[in-house]
Amino acid sequence: MRIVILGAGYAGLRTALDLARLRRAYGLEITIQVVDQNPYHQLVQLLHLTATAGITDQKSIYQLDTLFRGREVERIEGRVEAIHPLERRVVLNTGQTLEYDRLVLALGSETAFQVPGAREYTLPLRTFSDALKLRKHLIEQFTRAASITDPTELRITMTTAIVGGGYTGCELAGELAAWADDLCRQTGAPRKEVRIALIEREDHLLPHLGTWASNEAVRRLERLGVNIFLQTPVVQVEPQRLRFADGRLLRAGTIVWGAGVRAPALLAEAGFPTDRLGRVLVDRYLRVQGHATVSGLARRGRLSYRPPRTGAG
Ligand SMILES: Cc1cc2nc3c(=O)[nH]c(=O)nc-3n(C[C@H](O)[C@H](O)[C@H](O)COP(=O)(O)OP(=O)(O)OC[C@H]3O[C@@H](n4cnc5c(N)ncnc54)[C@H](O)[C@@H]3O)c2cc1C
Structure with missing residues (x-):
């Protein structure tokens, strides 16, 4: 057979x-x-570590x-x-x-890009090669930021927006915050300009887990300096820009899409x-x-x- x-x-x-x-x-x-x-x-469950240099490629x-x-x-x-x-x-x-x-x-x-522009203008984190691309992109952004003098451009370049407050988004946000010190030291990017935004459509993170886990995730991520946007559906993605349902815009040099799979x-x-x-x-x-x-x-x-x-x- x-x-x-x-x-x-x-x-x-x-x-x-x-x-x-x-x-x-x-x-x-x-x-x-x-x-x-x-x-x-x-090792899909370790991709957030691969993307943030937390483990070597051989271990991924x-x-x-x-x-x-x-x-x-x-x-x-x-x-x-x-x-x-x-x-x-x-x-x-x-x-x-x-x-x-x-x-x-x-x-x-595979990643479900449910929103116009998401496929074109965001980076997914679903495969090993996605993780390598994201890491390369982050290093490039931080390296470029080291020589930017315009405050607006610097702010955009140093902002990472992660769409989706599930496992992928929460784990990546936490690891990126933990990597930021080293990354800034290596690239010369200003540490105080690092901004990480985690954007979730629902009113809590980790929608599949209970209230305790959601609250704990918020508490720990905020302590690491992550800005959490709850009840904030993204309706459109443009180059370096997210548009929310209430009309607000967020500009970010790195946009990661972790908002669902199919x-x-x-x-x-x-x-x-x-x-x-x-x-x-x-x-x-x-x-x-x-x-x-x-x-x-x-x-x-x-x-x-x-x-x-x-x-x-
Ligand atoms: C960032 C992240 C963190 C996660 N963390 C955890 C965690 O901590 N704990 C946990 O339990 N789960 C976690 N998960 C979920 C877990 O990774 C998945 O549940 C698991 O990978 C599913 O296993 P699978 O074998 O069904 O599919 P996969 O592991 O996705 O394997 C599918 C395989 O099929 C191959 N493939 C796909 N399409 C094709 C094609 N057309 N032709 C040929 N080959 C193809 C792929 O290359 C891959 O090797 C995480 C997921 C992500 C993205």
Whole structure:
């Protein structure tokens, strides 16, 4: 049986390693192929540290070939472009086509840029390469600031606006505040000009956690010098400028978008049933509804399980 796993994040990697173990333990006649666009597994939960030089790049990723060494897992590098469930085929950007008997969907999520201008004028923090780009951008901004004399330009250059007060936004704001001393020392940027704004649409941070955690996050971030804007929906992004729903503007040389994720569009395009965030609908065995040969996996409930309706209501 050919099992193809799409994505080598936490869900895909765990599946591949467990299947390889079962294959060896029980002599299962299966082939395991793992497809990922990168040759590495990225530690997504540490990206805020990668972006702020809190850990080295080597500690931010693990090479997949090293993780699969000695195991009967074939790694295939390529970006999945299309899935054809009726023909049991997956097409990659390399032109390669993979046929499967069982398919595991573990492609994770991607940044949802819900507001006009967000895609064009903000930096996301969802992948290792996003984190590298953000770090490079911050170092460039601070380096440039060291020689700016115009106060308005200096203020804009030294302002980092982070949109989204969830885990990504809160963690990044805290780490950036902690990095600011070193960054200013290294670049010559004036420390007193560092401004970090964390902008959240709801009336509290960390919307998925309780009141205690939200209040504690506000208290700690404010102590680090982060300016927190609650109940402040962003309605538009322009170059170096955020427009809020109440008409106010915030100018910032760095704008980070951490305001939500959605499942990759190719899942809906393949004809799988999805919810409004593009997440595939699965049954209690994680089989995609209506597609018994396809399983959907994600960490932390990124898939949508809807129990079948049993009553008229
Ligand atoms: C900044 C940040 C901090 C976080 N902190 C925490 C935390 O502290 N604790 C926690 O539990 N969770 C945290 N999370 C959430 C956690 O990272 C996710 O829940 C987890 O990564 C989901 O795992 P996954 O395997 O479903 O997807 P992912 O880890 O996203 O893996 C998906 C894989 O699929 C690959 N892929 C995607 N599209 C394609 C394609 N078209 N073709 C080929 N390959 C593709 C990607 O390269 C990736 O390797 C954080 C997330 C972020 C962004």
